[in-house]
Amino acid sequence: MKPSRTNYLLGVGVTWNLTSILRVNRQMQSQAFTSKALQNEMEVIDQQLKAQLSLADVKMKNALDTYREALVQIKSASDTYLQKTVMYKNGLSTLVEVTQALYTLNRAETDRDVAYSNVWQALLLKSAAAGDFGLFINEF
Numbered sequence: 001m002k003p004s005r006t007n008y009l010l011g012v013g014v015t016w017n018l019t020s021i022l023r024v025n026r027q028m029q030s031q032a033f034t035s036k037a038l039q040n041e042m043e044v045i046d047q048q049l050k051a052q053l054s055l056a057d058v059k060m061k062n063a064l065d066t067y068r069e070a071l072v073q074i075k076s077a078s079d080t081y082l083q084k085t086v087m088y089k090n091g092l093s094t095l096v097e098v099t100q101a102l103y104t105l106n107r108a109e110t111d112r113d114v115a116y117s118n119v120w121q122a123l124l125l126k127s128a129a130a131g132d133f134g135l136f137i138n139e140f
Contacts, residue, residue: 056126070112
């Protein structure tokens with residue numbers, strides 16, 4: 001049996017959600033605020049890195065100055081110790097003065113070792129702030 005009737009339907013449908021404009025507008029504002037917050041956070045981190053690099057430079061300068069001063073102190077303390085031991089051998093000084101000179105020499109050597117350690121710490125801080133550990137590794 002053949003169909004005797006045929007129906008054809010042709011149409012175009014258009015739908016438009018009236019609230020989608022407001023929703024998209026709010027999403028755009030939200031994304032703009034998120035982008036601005038991330039940009040501000042990046043600026044803060046950049047400022048922190050610059051401040052840390054500046055601090056590392058200052059610490060490095062101070063550590064090197066302290067180390068150079070410690071070398072002068074050792075030279076002075078060793079000369080004093082030598083002078084006091086010679087004076088003691090010749091009867092011109094007491095054992096207490098020799099002991100004090102030895103204590104001063106020991107303290108100067110300890111200060112030198114601490115200053116040397118501080119130089120390495122400052123170099124490590126500087127290489128960390130710069131993001132290049134090659135500065136630290138190449139010094140070995």
